[in-house]
Amino acid sequence: MSLCDESALTLSRMLRSGEISSRKLTESALKRIQERDPVLNAFITTTTEEALEASDQSDQRLRQGKAASPLDGIPVAVKDNICTRGVRTTSASAILRNYVPPYDATVIERLKRDGAVIVGKTNLDQFGMGSSTENSVFGATKNPHDPEFVPGGSSGGSAAAVAAGEAVLALGSDTGGSLRLPAAYCGVVGFKPTYGRVSRYGLMSYASSLDQIGALGRRVEDCAMLLGTLCGYDPRDSTSADVQVPDFLQSLDKGVRGLRIGLPEEYFIEGLAPGIRARIEGAVRILEGEGAEILEVSLPHTRYAISAYYLIAAAEASSNLARLDGVRYGYRSPSGSDLTEMYEATRGEGFSLEVKRRVMLGSYVLSAGYYEAYYLKAQKVRRLVKEDFDGVFEKVDCLLTPVSPSPPFRPGEKVDDPLQMYLVDVYTSPLNMSGLPGMSLPCGWVDGLPVGLQIIGRAFDEATILRVAHAYQEAGDVTAGPRH
């Protein structure tokens, strides 16, 4: 075990006591990148020099006893759809292959303010569209537990980096499950906060009403620590919520005695892999043993959520991606003899097939004559899905479900079958449709690959989710548990 494999909280203590330096820790993560990334391909860009410089500055602060935050000196990886000033940010696309943002996203400003050391930018499905991190112009990312399998997506690079010790923590984004699915497939912890909790300023938009930036780490407390840096009001994002942010580390140890936990029957139906079901049931028993009250609940509109999600996400994507036209920034095709031809050539060469599929689907459902039948209908379904959750949260404090109905799959297995790929998000996308926070937590292994437990909470009640997750982690400790 190297330094980069320790938990962020432990490292934070070691850094502040002077037991280790940020320089040594950062070098250990960079060394791991050199060793493992030729196979994993978790990173699109590594920022070695900047990272070493930032670590030296951290060490100076730490030596003077002036740590900027608990994160000071800790290596963090950042998904490559989050803008970093002076460091190219590609969204894994050809159209932004050489795009260097002139500004930092708010979350990057916050990471820097708190002294985090950014080690690089991680691979993703182009613009966040996908569930396997195969859809990238920089090549696919591999699962660190077995490179014969996908790491999940679209934040697959970030999840793989954290699982492999190439970074201690990472940022990802989640529009329909993109933090939680790769966390589940890579055996790490992934947290999607409530919509509005973390600023989207500087996140390359996929579907603005669903997108949310969140945290990845190997332990519950590590995610709690990172969330402390990320969360908070930002006037530069008009959907940012001015809601007080609690100290997430404070409530971790409260236990689950007296909490009411719901199991939505619609999440445990046919199509759920038996091995995954068994692991989730095991987790439920552990929490029951810790004193939680378990209740069966129903979310009847869940079954329509995934179809509505793919209409809304595509509609918003088609509108958001219109800005990439070769005129203002990004790639411009040299072919085409007039403006329209230049647009066509640029977008034709710059976007992947999956991105084009979304843009076409989205333009179709927004067009006159189809708007009412598809887009408006999907918005109504969205409302019903949210109302289901509102009703259930009057009776319970949180919900437990699987993250994904199926285990990690092999590269190529679903990439040519969009419907199969889309179905992987069946348990995660309802949260984005409702704006709710959710977490993916490792809860065991099936055939040598990790399984994820999803904990869903009330809006702005991330603290209860973390508390349940922590109780489970401490009781079961499957994060460090057996592989089979």
Ligand code: GLN
């Ligand atoms: N797989 C989903 C999609 O392709 C979710 C992606 C995400 O959350 N960014 O839309």
